[in-house]
Amino acid sequence: MALFNRNFVLLWQGQLVSQLGNQAFLIATTFYLLEATGSATLVAGAMMAATVALAILGPIGGTVADRHSRRAILVATDLLRASAIGGLGLFVLWRPEVTPRHLVVIVVVAGFNGTMGALFAPAFQALLPDLVPKERLAPANSISQMSHQTSTLIGQALGGLLYVAWGPAGLLLFDSCSFVYAGVATWFLPPDRRLPQPKGSIRLAVQRYVADTREGMAYVWRRTGMSVVLGIFAGVNCLFMPVFVLLPFYTRDVLRSGPEWYGFLLGGLGAGALAGSIAAGVVLTKVTVDATLVRSCIGGVAGAVLLLAVTRSPWPALAAFAAIGALSSLINVAVITAFQSAVPADIRGRVMALVIALSTAAVPVGMGIGGVLGDVWRESLPQVFAGSGLAIAVLVGISLMTRGFDAVCDRRASGGGC
Secondary structure: OOOOOHHHHHHHHHHHHHHHHHHHHHHHHHHHHHHHHOOHHHHHHHHHHHHHHHHHHHHHHHHHHHHOOHHHHHHHHHHHHHHHHHHHHHHHHHOOOOOHHHHHHHHHHHHHHHHHHHHHHHHHHHHHHHHOOHHHHHHHHHHHHHHHHHHHHHHHHHHHHHHHHHHHHHHHHHHHHHHHHHHHHHHOOOOOOOOOOOOOOHHHHHHHHHHHHHHHHHHHHHOHHHHHHHHHHHHHHHHHHHHHHOHHHHHHHHOOOOHHHHHHHHHHHHHHHHHHHHHHHHHHHHOOOHHHHHHHHHHHHHHHHHHHHHOOOHHHHHHHHHHHHHHHHHHHHHHHHHHHHHOOOOOHHHHHHHHHHHHHHHHHHHHHHHHHHHHHOHHHHHHHHHHHHHHHHHHHHHHHOOHHHHHHHOHHHHOOOO
C-alpha cells in the first residue's frame, strides 16, 4: 500500500482545508472581541476555553476513540463544529451590534470547538496508522504536520484579508464550510472497527469509560520509558514557553530592535517548523535509531535557546529561532510516530490522547512561568533564557539515564514497541 493511497489522501486533504478554516475562526473571534470590547482578558479567555478543553478532556477523547468508530468520530466532530461555528456566524450576521450575549456565545462556541478537538485529535492520531503502511508512518506524520504548519501560515495571512473583506460573520461562515468539506471527505473513508457496546445504565457506562481512561494512563505509567518520553516531550514544550512569552521584551530590550524584528523572529520559527516537518519525512525513513535523533534535537533546541541568551544581534537570534522550529518539528514527528508504532491498536486512542493532552497542558503552564519570570526579572531576560536552555539540556541527561527511552524511540530495537 502506497503512502498517497486513496484513504490517506481523503483524510489529509480534508483536514488541510479544516485547519485553514480553524485559523479563520481564531482570527474572526480574536479581532471581533478586540474591536468590540478592547479587552485582552476576553480575548485570552476565548483562546483558553479551547486549550483548556483540549487538555482536560483529551484523555476521555482517547477512550471514545478506542470504543467507537474513529471515522465516525472524525465525521461527527467536523460536522458539529461546522454547525456551531456556522450558527455563530449567522448570529453575528443577524445581530451585528455587540451585546453581552454575543460575548457569552463566542466563549461558549470556542469551548465547544475545543471539546470537539479533544474528541477529534486522538481519533485522528489513532486512525492514521491504519491508513498507511508501517514503514511509511513517519512520512505520513511529517505530511500531516507540514500541512498544519502551512495552513497556519497561509490561514493567518488569508484570514486577516478575509476579515477585512467579509467581516467576522463571513469569516465564521467560511470556517463552517471548511468543516463541512472535511467531514464529507472523511465520510468516504471505509468503515473501521467498532467495539460492541455493553448494555446497562448511564451510571455503569460512565464507570466503564472512567475505567478505560485509567487503563490508558496505567498502560503508559507501567512502561517507564514511555512515561519518560512523554514527560520529556511535554517538558520541552513547557520550558520553551517562557522564551516565547518574553520574546517581545527580548526583541525590544536585549536585541534593541523594533516590532518588525519581532515578526521576523516569529516568521523564522514558523519557517523552521515547516522545513523541519518536510525534513522529518525523509530523515525518519532512513534513520531507525530515533532515540539518538530525538536526544540530538532536544540538545539542539537547548543550544539554540542558550544562543539567544548570549547574542545581542537579531541575525543570530533569527537563526536560533529557525533552528528551534526545525528541531521541534523533528521531535514532534519522531515521538508521535514512535508512540503510534509502539501501542496496540485497541488502546492507541487513549495513549495518543495522553500525548496530546499533556503536551497541550504544558503550554499554558510554561506561559504562566514565563509571565512571572518576566515580571520578576525583567532586567535579566538573558539569564531567564539561559535557565530555560539549561533546563531543556537537563532533559537530555534524563533520557540518557532511562533505559526505556531507547526502547520506545528506537523502532529497530523492538519493532517500535516496549
